[in-house]
Amino acid sequence: MKFILSTAIVFSAAFACTAQKADDVITPAEVSRVLGTLSSDAMEGRRTFTPGIEKAAAFIAEEFKKAGLQPGGTNGSFLQSFSMYQASVAGGTANVDGQTVAITDIICQTTSPKVTVSNTGNYEVVSINAKDNFFAQYRTLRNKTNNLIIFVDTAHRNSFQRLKSFAGGPQFASNNSQVYVLSSQVKPAAFQLDLTMRIEEKKLANVVAVLPGKSKPNEYVIFSGHYDHLGYGKPNEKGDSLYNGANDDASGTTAAILLAKYFKALGNNERTLVFAAFTAEEVGGYGATYFSKQYKPEQVMAMFNIEMIGTDSKWGTNSAYITGYEKSSMGTILEKNLQGTAFKFYPDPYPDQQLFYRSDNATLARLGVPAHTISTSKMDSEPHYHKASDEIGTLDTKNMAEIIRAIALSSRSIVSGTDTPTRVDTQSLR
Ligand SMILES: [Zn+2]
Structure with a gap:
């Protein structure tokens, strides 16, 4: 009893001190x-x-x-x-199955000043078809840590533009790049992209x-x-x-x-x-x-x-x-x-x-x-x-x-x- 009592006193004294402070x-x-x-x-x-x-x-x-x-x-x-780094495509060329792709139809999330992607297998290729849920796919893909090239069916043009408005925001330094390409061909046989990036450090x-x-x-x-x-x-x-x-x-x-x-x-x-x-x-x-x-x-x-x-x-x-x-x-x-x-x-x-x-x-x-x-x-x-x-x-x-x-x-x-x-x-x- 005494032990418990004195413990209680010590405890409440400590609490009183804490509260006073x-x-x-x-x-x-x-x-x-x-x-x-x-x-x-x-x-x-x-x-x-x-x-x-x-x-x-x-x-x-x-x-x-x-x-x-x-x-x-x-x-x-x-x-x-x-x-953090804000990246935008400054220039370069993009060719998909013999067709030139406009730079404005490319979103590139990277912190590298130059990005080169081709069908030699240096990037994993992903297709987003017309019937896919574009933003659901985006949310899954953005967590991947390898290099990705994502061909997006032109049916998603509006979503693509929306993504562009926020995917261009600041990002942490990373070793991988993700390139979204708006394309009529989502499973191309041959492609070559040589992009020059503008990278702004923030x-x-x-x-x-x-x-x-x-x-x-x-x-x-x-x-x-x-x-x-x-x-x-x-x-x-x-x-x-x-x-x-x-x-x-x-x-x-x-x-x-x-x-x-x-x-x-x-x-x-x-x-x-x-x-x-x-x-x-x-x-x-x-x-x-x-x-x-x-x-x-x-x-x-x-x-x-x-x-x-x-x-x-x-x-x-x-x-x-x-x-x-x-x-x-x-x-x-x-x-x-x-x-x-x-x-x-x-x-x-x-x-x-x-x-x-x-x-x-x-x-x-x-x-x-x-x-x-x-x-x-x-x-x-x-x-x-x-x-x-x-x-x-x-x-x-x-x-x-x-x-x-x-x-x-x-x-x-x-x-x-x-x-x-x-x-x-x-x-x-x-
Ligand atoms: Zn707040």
């Missing part, structure tokens, strides 16, 4: 300062590939540095820099900070949010054309920064904590995709991705929801750790919106990591979502501080290594 470090004033800076006009809406997002990255890196965290990026920097960066674990340094727990937003866009009725993205997702980025400060101040994490601000979520999730490739999925114990926590949830203050709640035991662990507090986590109330698959948690979740997104966004009635009016004045910074504290407290048994959420069953994912 959260109240000291994660304050509404600090939320306002960080969120206010990230969503200020000076950051120009943090659009990927613009100077505005670089200012935001520098600010986030400085916050991590001031807090005393270790850089988790490239070459001892907080910036995890990487490049630089991006996540911002990453690390707190090494004391006893389990190779077990990672990730706290993240995306810091990019939409930049300048169509002006609203007030003439405002700057999309500040205070809620989406300066709020989640603010959470990642404040959690970094909190756990550094606490200084007792047994597992290694990684704090990440992702780039390019809005344009394709490239930042999280690149970040995810830097880890062995089996070493990542949990990911807390935080997305739009600036407004009160549908249940009011002191609550938030977890996407993909039923896909791992993480939500149950968080709830257990919040017993006796006023805060409550709920399963995602908008399952039709497929939020689990739509945010930066998805890449790691697909590899089996218990990776979930925490949000309060009312997906059926959030008036400022993807609008120029998504500004700090519309947000509840006091409640935001409560949510960030709740994430801090609810994660403590995962951070200490005493709880490990079950893995996501990748077979169950769509």
Whole structure:
């Protein structure tokens, strides 16, 4: 009895200390300062590939540095820099069964400056017939890692043009090329393509900070949010054309920064904590995709991705929801750790919106990591979502501080290594 009693006292004393630290470090004033800076006009809406997002990255890196965290990026920097490549066919010749094919009828996904394809077998040949489902085929083929030439029946001309509009977007460096050719002959006997490509390198960066674990340094727990937003866009009725993205997702980025400060101040994490601000979520999730490739999925114990926590949830203050709640035991662990507090986590109330698959948690979740997104966004009635009016004045910074504290407290048994959420069953994912 005595043993149990003293354990209980030690445990609650530890909890009280944890809670006190959260109240000291994660304050509404600090939320306002960080969120206010990230969503200020000076950051120009943090659009990927613009100077505005670089200012935001520098600010986030400085916050991590001031807090005393270790850089988790490239070459001892907080910036995890990487490049993507935008490719378009600049010129060349293409001949299929004696017929010249117009360059405009070719889509070439590659990062090589020159692409030569012929019927000598250097490329696997695929045919998309008139009756095939063009985009279903495309989705399968784009995951292949060998060189492909795909002859597409001219019946798919409209779909081909649509593919051209987005397949020309930025791509990661790769060793293989995929060439789509619009052709009246989808099983040609002889073909020869000599293409010159225009390849434009585009630089991006996540911002990453690390707190090494004391006893389990190779077990990672990730706290993240995306810091990019939409930049300048169509002006609203007030003439405002700057999309500040205070809620989406300066709020989640603010959470990642404040959690970094909190756990550094606490200084007792047994597992290694990684704090990440992702780039390019809005344009394709490239930042999280690149970040995810830097880890062995089996070493990542949990990911807390935080997305739009600036407004009160549908249940009011002191609550938030977890996407993909039923896909791992993480939500149950968080709830257990919040017993006796006023805060409550709920399963995602908008399952039709497929939020689990739509945010930066998805890449790691697909590899089996218990990776979930925490949000309060009312997906059926959030008036400022993807609008120029998504500004700090519309947000509840006091409640935001409560949510960030709740994430801090609810994660403590995962951070200490005493709880490990079950893995996501990748077979169950769509
Ligand atoms: Zn977002």
